[in-house]
Amino acid sequence: MTTVPLPNTRPARRGVNWEKWGWLYMRVSGVLLVVLIFGHLLVNLFLGEGVKAIDFAFVAGKLADPFWIVWDLLLLWLALIHGSNGMRTLVNDYAHGRLRKVLLGALLVSTIVLLVLGTLVLTTFDPCIGDPASTGLQELCEAQ
Amino acid sequence: MASATAEAPAPAPEAPIQSFTVTLIIRRFDPETMDEPIWQDFDVDMFPTDRVLDALHKIKWEQDGTLTFRRSCAHGICGSDAMRINGRNRLACKTLIKDLDISQPIYVEAIKGLPLEKDLIVDMEPFFESYRQIQPFLIADSKPKGGKERIQSVAQRERFDDTTKCILCAACTSSCPVFWTDGQYFGPAAIVNAHRFIFDSRDEGSQVRLDILNDKEGVWRCRTTFNCSEACPRGIEVTKAIAEVKQAVLRGKA
Numbered sequence: 001m002t003t004v005p006l007p008n009t010r011p012a013r014r015g016v017n018w019e020k021w022g023w024l025y026m027r028v029s030g031v032l033l034v035v036l037i038f039g040h041l042l043v044n045l046f047l048g049e050g051v052k053a054i055d056f057a058f059v060a061g062k063l064a065d066p067f068w069i070v071w072d073l074l075l076l077w078l079a080l081i082h083g084s085n086g087m088r089t090l091v092n093d094y095a096h097g098r099l100r101k102v103l104l105g106a107l108l109v110s111t112i113v114l115l116v117l118g119t120l121v122l123t124t125f126d127p128c129i130g131d132p133a134s135t136g137l138q139e140l141c142e143a144q
Numbered sequence: 145m146a147s148a149t150a151e152a153p154a155p156a157p158e159a160p161i162q163s164f165t166v167t168l169i170i171r172r173f174d175p176e177t178m179d180e181p182i183w184q185d186f187d188v189d190m191f192p193t194d195r196v197l198d199a200l201h202k203i204k205w206e207q208d209g210t211l212t213f214r215r216s217c218a219h220g221i222c223g224s225d226a227m228r229i230n231g232r233n234r235l236a237c238k239t240l241i242k243d244l245d246i247s248q249p250i251y252v253e254a255i256k257g258l259p260l261e262k263d264l265i266v267d268m269e270p271f272f273e274s275y276r277q278i279q280p281f282l283i284a285d286s287k288p289k290g291g292k293e294r295i296q297s298v299a300q301r302e303r304f305d306d307t308t309k310c311i312l313c314a315a316c317t318s319s320c321p322v323f324w325t326d327g328q329y330f331g332p333a334a335i336v337n338a339h340r341f342i343f344d345s346r347d348e349g350s351q352v353r354l355d356i357l358n359d360k361e362g363v364w365r366c367r368t369t370f371n372c373s374e375a376c377p378r379g380i381e382v383t384k385a386i387a388e389v390k391q392a393v394l395r396g397k398a
Contacts, residue, residue: 017358019359019360019362020364020394022364023390024394089365089367093322093325093326094325
């Protein structure tokens, strides 16, 4: 008598299912980013004086407000990880072997560098850096 | 009596149905003599009611007997003659010549992403391998409640009706850009057939199938490009079925 092996005798998967969480992350961050990005564009480019208002003082003014720091931090982390996760899937699709490892490594390093730099700028921003006269923040910086 | 018919004016002889010449450009490949496939063109005389399959028959029977393609029922049920017609995956037996732009040549080639064997024939084994992996059969070990049958309501049957229509022609899987890249992805057809059992109220193996499709090469590789839904000759909403399987994986149950 021949015996038929039980179906699904594959070993159970261990560890985190990155593909599943990656996919879920793309959906959730995508929805949040729609709000964050359009809010960002609206405030920076449209409301008030519009695009002409953007200069060093405008950015310094925004970053003096904790609300915008949180907003920009969320924007930075969600968008950058969203983008690099998308790049990761493309690399997994089209690159194989050694090339894939190199590309994924480069992607990981550049993402981390950008996240760290961006976070550093947002959290340690000093409006009085350099010459206050050239940025139009003379009064503010002298008052400090 | 008989004169009544004789007196009636003789019906005008029906105008002969106009035939027209169609150019087909077919991607030929013979593994014994060629390294690379070549495009070869044929002119055939067709009627508006003819299909691409009839044109292929005409070529094979009247012009070049070496033209190789699969077909079986020729009526859109067996799923043998899926091919790429003018860049879109279609069944040759369901594509009318008059629905194509016949002022231009019609390009016919084998479906992509599967190993080309000869002319329009590909090796379907990788396709059926992923089909087998999702265990496309009813798994029901428990005793049916109160009798011999597993009774199903109309609504329960309706739940997976769309995915029962699959004829395994591979038009969807071989239209999927993710499948083209390395052929490791399960592909839409396998997921559609898993969907057919996952959402079947009589089946008890959906957890097993969801686990298989939660794999690295499973449903998460789907990029929702809708090529599969567009290609399906049976009109199955393939991308929707895949999305439902994704949701079932996230919820952990059908």
